[in-house]
Amino acid sequence: MEANTTDKKSSWLKSGWWLILLVAAGLAAPYVISEFYLLILGEALIMSLFALSFNLLFGHMGQLPFGQAAFYGLGGYGIAMLLTKYQMNFWLSFVAGIGLAALAGLIIGIFCVRLRGIYFSILTLAFGQLIFVIIYKWHDFTGGDDGIQGVFPPEFLKTSVSYYYFVLLVFCIAAFILWRITHSPFGYILKAMRENSERTEFLGVPIARYQLIAFVISAAFAGLAGALWAPFYRSVAPSTLIWIKSGEPVMATILGGAGLFFGPVLGTFIITFFHAYILGFTHFWPIIMGTLILIVIFFLPGGVLGFIKEKLDNRKKRGQQS
Amino acid sequence: MSFDVLFNQFLSGIARGSMLFLVASGLSLTFGVLRVLNFAHGSLYMLGAFLTYSIWKWLLIPVYGFYVATLLSALVIAGIGLLIEYSILRRLYARGWPEQLLATYALILIITDTVKWFWGGEFLSIPRPEPFTKAVFLFGFPFPSYNFFIIILGLVLVFFLWWLVYKTRLGDIIRAAAHDRDMVSALGIPIPWLFTSIFVLGAFIAGLSGAVTAPYGSIALGMDIEIIVECFAVVVIGGMGSLPGTLLGSFIVGQVYSFGIMYKPELALAFIFMVMAIVLIIRPWGIFGRPER
Numbered sequence: 001m002e003a004n005t006t007d008k009k010s011s012w013l014k015s016g017w018w019l020i021l022l023v024a025a026g027l028a029a030p031y032v033i034s035e036f037y038l039l040i041l042g043e044a045l046i047m048s049l050f051a052l053s054f055n056l057l058f059g060h061m062g063q064l065p066f067g068q069a070a071f072y073g074l075g076g077y078g079i080a081m082l083l084t085k086y087q088m089n090f091w092l093s094f095v096a097g098i099g100l101a102a103l104a105g106l107i108i109g110i111f112c113v114r115l116r117g118i119y120f121s122i123l124t125l126a127f128g129q130l131i132f133v134i135i136y137k138w139h140d141f142t143g144g145d146d147g148i149q150g151v152f153p154p155e156f157l158k159t160s161v162s163y164y165y166f167v168l169l170v171f172c173i174a175a176f177i178l179w180r181i182t183h184s185p186f187g188y189i190l191k192a193m194r195e196n197s198e199r200t201e202f203l204g205v206p207i208a209r210y211q212l213i214a215f216v217i218s219a220a221f222a223g224l225a226g227a228l229w230a231p232f233y234r235s236v237a238p239s240t241l242i243w244i245k246s247g248e249p250v251m252a253t254i255l256g257g258a259g260l261f262f263g264p265v266l267g268t269f270i271i272t273f274f275h276a277y278i279l280g281f282t283h284f285w286p287i288i289m290g291t292l293i294l295i296v297i298f299f300l301p302g303g304v305l306g307f308i309k310e311k312l313d314n315r316k317k318r319g320q321q322s
Numbered sequence: 323m324s325f326d327v328l329f330n331q332f333l334s335g336i337a338r339g340s341m342l343f344l345v346a347s348g349l350s351l352t353f354g355v356l357r358v359l360n361f362a363h364g365s366l367y368m369l370g371a372f373l374t375y376s377i378w379k380w381l382l383i384p385v386y387g388f389y390v391a392t393l394l395s396a397l398v399i400a401g402i403g404l405l406i407e408y409s410i411l412r413r414l415y416a417r418g419w420p421e422q423l424l425a426t427y428a429l430i431l432i433i434t435d436t437v438k439w440f441w442g443g444e445f446l447s448i449p450r451p452e453p454f455t456k457a458v459f460l461f462g463f464p465f466p467s468y469n470f471f472i473i474i475l476g477l478v479l480v481f482f483l484w485w486l487v488y489k490t491r492l493g494d495i496i497r498a499a500a501h502d503r504d505m506v507s508a509l510g511i512p513i514p515w516l517f518t519s520i521f522v523l524g525a526f527i528a529g530l531s532g533a534v535t536a537p538y539g540s541i542a543l544g545m546d547i548e549i550i551v552e553c554f555a556v557v558v559i560g561g562m563g564s565l566p567g568t569l570l571g572s573f574i575v576g577q578v579y580s581f582g583i584m585y586k587p588e589l590a591l592a593f594i595f596m597v598m599a600i601v602l603i604i605r606p607w608g609i610f611g612r613p614e615r
Contacts, residue, residue, distance in 0.1 A: 118423070286432070293424060
């Protein structure tokens with residue numbers, strides 16, 4: 001796996017100026033871009049969070065979950081159902097949505113962390129699909145294929161600009177927490193398991209427990225993304241938890257670069273904006289996306305960010321030699 | 323609950339299991355040898371069903387046109403499998419399995435969109451072929467005789483695969499490659515050729531199973547996802563890459579589905595996953611599977 005580039009911190013990544021610049025750009029965005037692109041930007045941020053939750057397990061722990069959409073959808077369904085069916089407080093519903101995703105992550109995780117590699121992927125996929133089927137078929141309770149409409153944020157977040165700032169704030173906090181997790185002793189243990197789980201076990205690390213904790217954290221952040229999405233889109237539908245949706249963070253992460261913390265974010269931004277752009281011409285987006293994935297797999301093995309970083313490192317090396 | 327109801331349900335379960343085996347065996351065979359989980363197997367199955375419909379309409383052979391269309395469409399799908407293996411998968415064997423998985427995921431997107439492009443989003447159907455048009459009565463219950471065709475076809479495939487894997491030289495190579503690929507290669511057996519032929523065989527089975535599902539009256543977008551997830555349950559229960567495991571897994575899933583639907587139709591699929599969870603607690607790598615290295 002090409003994921004071990006995370007450990008080599010280049011000065012380019014270490015100096016935080018580009019991060020400050022990006023946040024400033026994010027804050028200024030509503031004054032610069034049109035409302036349409038502001039909505040796309042909000043969507044990109046939410047999907048980025050979803051992709052980051054995936055990459056905690058993939059890039060940092062070395063396991064590929066293919067059922068991540070289930071947790072994302074549960075977050076969305078949790079908040080949507082509590083808001084519309086039980087008229088609960090928005091913030092309580094928001095937290096409950098995340099809690100629901102984390103709880104499902106705990107139950108499913110208990111089974112999944114027993115497996116490695118492709119078996120882990122299949123099992124997460126199967127459990128994810130189970131949740132999809134339950135929500136899809138349980139029409140009386142969840143609305144089935146109609147989904148749930150009328151998921152409104154509180155009054156002061158109802159405009160697209162204010163909700164965008166809310167998304168930006170939550171994204172920044174969540175990304176910071178995830179970054180701290182990956183750079184904590186816990187995060188280093190995950191990394192050790194990725195590199196050699198057997199040896200890590202010999203060191204006395206209860207790897208199943210660590211994997212389970214990581215699984216629950218990942219599910220919670222996927223749920224957070226879903227809980228952000230439902231009020232953003234004003235509705236949820238079963239299509240948010242189908243397994244094809246689980247492929248989206250996978251391709252965003254591999255497109256952007258799994259080995260770098262912000263790789264999934266870059267990949268998601270490329271896909272989301274490209275999607276918005278392409279839909280102006282054709283409805284056959286999946287065919288274009290599929291082709292794009294194949295091109296990236298063949299020609300950009302480390303992802304876009306990995307590619308850029310490699311070029312920068314090479315230039316620096318050449319500079320030192322001469 | 324009387325015996326005849328139970329027997330009828332059991333027989334329906336056998337038919338369902340047979341259908342699942344048709345699809346899952348190709349998936350399992352490909353995985354066992356190539357160690358590539360072909361997500362797009364279900365898409366090839368769906369493409370097989372749509373192609374059968376079009377070929378059947380185009381042929382206009384009155385009675386047995388369906389069988390001709392089935393064979394032709396399976397052959398076309400095998401050809402598409404050849405194309406996929408040769409132009410895409412072959413370049414990825416040296417890479418990690420996440421890339422292989424993502425590549426087959428990309429194929430799902432491409433194939434699904436292509437099907438939508440050519441056939442649109444409507445439901446299509448083919449009438450059941452002779453001599454399986456009518457229902458037979460077992461203990462007074464109507465039972466579609468086409469189910470017997472599916473069961474027989476499943477049995478034929480079981481025997482064919484058993485013969486292929488355990489009785490032929492290719493089978494020796496297949497089993498050896500599933501065990502230790504490098505050793506087989508070192509013995510001078512051309513691995514790329516082996517991989518291509520197995521993938522093509524898997525695609526042929528996918529096309530064939532898609533074709534024979536067409537007379538059940540549901541050729542539509544989304545049929546790929548519906549079956550492939552159950553097939554994942556089959557191979558997880560039985561053990562990835564094991565033929566006896568796939569057979570047993572298909573039987574179990576078929577029965578659980580059939581009796582589950584009698585008990586509570588909405589939860590039939592949930593029961594399958596519950597069984598899967600129980601199997602995994604006892605044997606995480608499936609009943610006939612090997613612990614992963």
